[in-house]
Amino acid sequence: MRRMVVPRSSSLIAQLRRGVLEYCVLAMLKSEERYAFDLVRALAEATGMETSEGTIYPLLSRLRRDGTVETTWQESPSGPPRRYYRLTTKGSKALKEFREEWIRFRDAVDVLLEEG
């Protein structure tokens, strides 16, 4: 198993990041639709260089199939048409629920870490 040679702490962070990544995608689409390339680049930059851009595409594909995002093709000022992502109603709902859970979870962990 390749994952097991990764030091434990960074592997834990990797798992955490991986788990919340889909909500980061939803959050980035909250206020505007985005071109796939820009979305992936912004996401990789926001979550640290450990997220390689290529590994975000399988996630986007799954979100499309889950129905939390939808895509449209739009003309590009230069070059071929581009695929844009936007949030669906289901996606906004999932994001809102996660946001509440996350804040509760984060606060609880912060309290414990500061006490310790």
Place this chain on the structure above:
Amino acid sequence: MSNDLIDRYLDDLRDDVRDLPKRRQDELVAEIKDHIDSALAEMPNRDEVSVRNVLERLGDPADIADEARDRMGIPRAKAGIREIAAVILLLIGGIVIPVLGWIIGLLLLWSSPVWTSRDKLIGSLIIPGGLMLPFELFFFASYTCSGSGPCGPSGLEQALITIGFALAVAAPVVTSIYLTRRASILTRG
């Protein structure tokens, strides 16, 4: 040169996702290709350094493939009984059960998700019947020479036959080793 790098990267990706459903493979490769094009369009020029940087940021195709399997809930294709049986039957199945044994090996080979179409073609064409052909030749040759008196081919013919025989034995053996290695590359992890 820079286009070769991109082609090789996409070929590697296609190879790494070969066990995914065909539509997902095509979709993923098309998205990654679009990404490369968009990234390069932002670069001042499309030279080798730019291409290498773009591919570096995309990451290892094997990691993208792992992520795709994880996100789709598809377990990594593992070489198991079917693959072991396929390699053995392709090699010696035709000897144990003439022709049919090899054909069963062929069916197992083509039904496995572990190998690419190219691997399967190699496995099928080098050499049909596996060791069946050299095995039969060997017996045929010894049968024709069982009589008394001068028999058999001249020295040169004998040498050619020996070389041909060695090739007919070596080729399927090398193919078996190749298929085994290809199966274990995908199974690594």
